[in-house]
Each structure stands twice: as structure tokens, then as C-alpha cells.
Amino acid sequence: DAGITQSPRHKVTETGTPVTLRCHQTENHRYMYWYRQDPGHGLRLIHYSYGVKDTDKGEVSDGYSVSRSKTEDFLLTLESATSSQTSVYFCAISESRQGLYGYTFGSGTRLTVV
Amino acid sequence: KNEVEQSPQNLTAQEGEFITINCSYSVGISALHWLQQHPGGGIVSLFMLSSGKKKHGRLIATINIQEKHSSLHITASHPRDSAVYICAAGGSQGNLIFGKGTKLSVKP
Numbered sequence: 001d002a003g004i005t006q007s008p009r010h011k012v013t014e015t016g017t018p019v020t021l022r023c024h025q026t027e028n029h030r031y032m033y034w035y036r037q038d039p040g041h042g043l044r045l046i047h048y049s050y051g052v053k054d055t056d057k058g059e060v061s062d063g064y065s066v067s068r069s070k071t072e073d074f075l076l077t078l079e080s081a082t083s084s085q086t087s088v089y090f091c092a093i094s095e096s097r098q099g100l101y102g103y104t105f106g107s108g109t110r111l112t113v114v
Numbered sequence: 115k116n117e118v119e120q121s122p123q124n125l126t127a128q129e130g131e132f133i134t135i136n137c138s139y140s141v142g143i144s145a146l147h148w149l150q151q152h153p154g155g156g157i158v159s160l161f162m163l164s165s166g167k168k169k170h171g172r173l174i175a176t177i178n179i180q181e182k183h184s185s186l187h188i189t190a191s192h193p194r195d196s197a198v199y200i201c202a203a204g205g206s207q208g209n210l211i212f213g214k215g216t217k218l219s220v221k222p
Contacts, residue, residue, distance in 0.1 A: 031208060033210075040214070041214065042116075042118065042200070042202075042211075042212030042213050042214045042215065043200070043202075043210075043212040044212070045209060045210070048208070048209075050208075058209070088155065090157060092157075094208070096208075097208035098144045098145060098204055098205075098208050099145060099147065099162060099204050099208065099210065100145065100162065101162075102147070102159040102162050103147070103149075103159050103210075104159065105149075105156070105157035105158070105159070107155065107156050108155050108156070108157075
């Protein structure tokens with residue numbers, strides 16, 4: 001019944017390879033976000049989207065790109081994966097820019113770069 | 115200094131105890147969010163506060179805008195409350211700044 005799904009749930013990839021993570025929502029929410037979660041840090045924003053083809057950088061965007069060609073899908077691409085990008089990645093959605101109705105998070109993608 | 119600070123980092127309680135988790139922030143906010151992250155990793159939004167107090171079941175969240183401080187209280191704690199509780203400050207541009215979380219363990 002999840003309104004937001006992430007795929008894959010787990011991935012192991014080699015350094016230097018491109019990797020794409022997918023976030024899919026069925027809620028028709030305008031705002032979508034990609035975060036990474038690392039030990040000793042709070043969740044940190046990578047990129048976000050405020051509509052189809054409208055995206056912007058977050059605080060840790062280097063080495064990542066995103067695309068949103070449809071309302072329901074927000075893709076995160078690691079152009080050339082590095083070990084420092086080993087992390088758990090969460091997608092989130094919200095109806096309003098300020099999250100006035102809260103945020104819904106995906107279940108996360110655990111990415112390991114070897 | 116982190117813009118959002120939570121305390122304590124870790125908290126162990128006995129079942130039935132009253133629990134308080136604190137969050138202080140140094141940035142201007144449009145709203146303060148409390149989230150719960152289960153041991154399996156999923157994150158659930160608990161509260162969004164811009165003023166005053168909200169209650170949902172055994173959970174109570176308060177915010178003091180002047181003091182830039184929020185608290186999350188759990189009454190009659192239960193082992194199923196064991197999780198990481200995360201405070202996040204919401205800016206006017208929609209960005210969230212997260213605290214590092216408080217890991218709560220409730221023993222039976």
C-alpha cells in the first residue's frame with residue numbers, strides 16, 4: 001500500500017560504474033527529494049524536484065545527477081560511483097514545498113560501492 | 115556547530131517510563147518535524163509543528179519558537195517505541211535540516 005517505492009532495495013556496484021536509483025510515487029505529489037544517510041550524520045539532501053523537469057541541488061550534490069520526466073518518477077544517478085557514495089539513500093515526497101502536510105519516505109536503498 | 119542538535123544521542127528506558135527527547139535549532143524555520151526510524155530502516159513522519167503542541171496517542175510534541183526548542187515526549191513507553199527519533203527543521207524554501215537522531219531503547 002506504499003505510496004512511494006524505491007528500487008533497488010540493495011545494490012553492490014564497482015567503483016567507476018554508473019548507477020541509477022529509482023523513486024516511484026503514486027500520490028501525485030509535486031515535491032520529491034533524494035537524501036543520503038551516513039553514520040554520524042543526519043540525513044543530507046542530494047537533489048530535489050519541484051515539478052516535472054524542475055530540479056535543484058542540495059547540500060551534497062557533487063557526483064550525483066537527477067531526472068524527473070514524469071510526476072511519478074525521480075531518478076538519482078551516480079555518474080561514476082566512488083566508495084564515498086556507499087550509503088543508504090532515501091527518497092521522500094511532499095505535497096507542499098514546506099512540507100506542511102508532512103513527508104512520506106521510501107524504504108531506502110542500501111548502496112555499496114566496492 | 116550543527117544547525118539542529120538533539121539530545122540525548124542514546125536513551126535507554128524501562129517499559130512504562132515517561133520519555134523526553136530534545137531538539138534545539140539555530141536556523142529560522144517554517145516548521146519543525148519529528149520523524150521515527152524503525153530498526154528496519156523505514157522512516158515515518160510523526161509530527162509537523164509550527165507552534166504550540168500536538169498529540170497523537172502516547173506521543174506529544176511541543177515547540178517554543180522564541181527559545182528555538184522542541185521536545186518529543188512519549189508517555190507509558192513500550193518496547194515497540196524502540197527506534198531512532200529524528201528532529202528536522204523545515205526552512206521556507208522547503209529544505210529540511212536534520213538532527214543526527216536519538217536512539218531509544220525501551221526494555222521490558
